[in-house]
Amino acid sequence: MIISIASGKGGTGKTTVATNLALSLGSAVQLLDCDVEEPNAHLFIHPNFDQTETVTAPVPEVDMNKCSLCGKCGDICQFKAIVVVGETVLPFEELCHSCGGCMAVCPEKAITEKGRELGVIQKGHCNGIEFIHGKLRVGEAMSPPLIKKVLSYTDPAKLTIVDAPPGTSCPVIESMKPADFVLLVTEPTPFGLYDLKLAVGAVKILNIPCGLVINRSDLGDAKVIEYANQEDLPILMEIPFDRRIAEAYSRGDMIVEVMPEWKERFLALYEKIISHVNDYI
Ligand code: SF4
Numbered sequence: 001m002i003i004s005i006a007s008g009k010g011g012t013g014k015t016t017v018a019t020n021l022a023l024s025l026g027s028a029v030q031l032l033d034c035d036v037e038e039p040n041a042h043l044f045i046h047p048n049f050d051q052t053e054t055v056t057a058p059v060p061e062v063d064m065n066k067c068s069l070c071g072k073c074g075d076i077c078q079f080k081a082i083v084v085v086g087e088t089v090l091p092f093e094e095l096c097h098s099c100g101g102c103m104a105v106c107p108e109k110a111i112t113e114k115g116r117e118l119g120v121i122q123k124g125h126c127n128g129i130e131f132i133h134g135k136l137r138v139g140e141a142m143s144p145p146l147i148k149k150v151l152s153y154t155d156p157a158k159l160t161i162v163d164a165p166p167g168t169s170c171p172v173i174e175s176m177k178p179a180d181f182v183l184l185v186t187e188p189t190p191f192g193l194y195d196l197k198l199a200v201g202a203v204k205i206l207n208i209p210c211g212l213v214i215n216r217s218d219l220g221d222a223k224v225i226e227y228a229n230q231e232d233l234p235i236l237m238e239i240p241f242d243r244r245i246a247e248a249y250s251r252g253d254m255i256v257e258v259m260p261e262w263k264e265r266f267l268a269l270y271e272k273i274i275s276h277v278n279d280y281i
Pocket residue numbers: 059060076077078079080081082091095096097098099100101102103
């Protein structure tokens with residue numbers, strides 16, 4: 001089973017929930033950090049990394065000795081990533097979506113592929129948890145292919161917990177697509193509610209069952225709860241504001257280690273998720 005943990009906005013405690021849930025469940029769990037622009041789950045899990053892999057995307061390279069300047073490559077490219085300028089053909093690697101269209105239509109076979117580095121994937125272990133994350137190259141904008149690569153390591157024999165990026169754009173959709181359940185972490189503030197509505201809209205389009213965790217649940221107002229009731233969204237856990245939790249987070253400590261009573265609460269959260277997934281099938 002794959003549980004994707006997402007939030008409409010950053011700073012809601014998504015990684016806190018993902019890491020503490022994984023640690024509470026222990027072995028036979030994979031934690032995939034798909035927040036490739038700013039991965040931080042490793043700062044809490046402290047895995048021993050033993051493998052690093054560079055991830056590349058294929059982009060076109062043009063042999064001008066073969067090119068007849070026909071312009072077909074530029075015509076087919078939907079992203080303006082390859083253009084004929086005067087007597088030359090210019091590929092713009094940053095815009096390329098690696099569809100291979102230009103190479104397929106080139107009548108002179110002048111286009112070949114080369115790899116453009118997107119980032120790296122690191123794999124490691126900690127307390128029986130298999131941990132994998134992607135780190136997008138600084139300056140790189142194309143995160144979905146790297147997220148796909150992280151997700152390609154999903155082991156069907158294990159429970160997979162995905163720490164999705166914040167927001168509701170393409171990288172988040174990519175991280176939620178394979179999930180059996182999406183856990184949305186939110187906070188009871190106007191900003192939290194606004195972004196939660198966007199995230200719920202995305203999950204509904206994907207037709208995946210979802211539930212809420214309300215972080216700092218005793219601060220703010222009741223509008224998130226009212227919205228959850230309206231939309232029939234189950235509230236599976238509430239985490240009240242607690243100075244000890246905030247201090248543990250700032251030190252990079254896990255809640256379930258600093259306050260062991262929380263382990264039972266995260267295990268109860270998992271049981272509720274299982275129950276909702278079973279009801280959905
Ligand atoms: S591979 Fe696709 S996206 Fe990239 S330049 Fe060629 S046609 Fe455009």
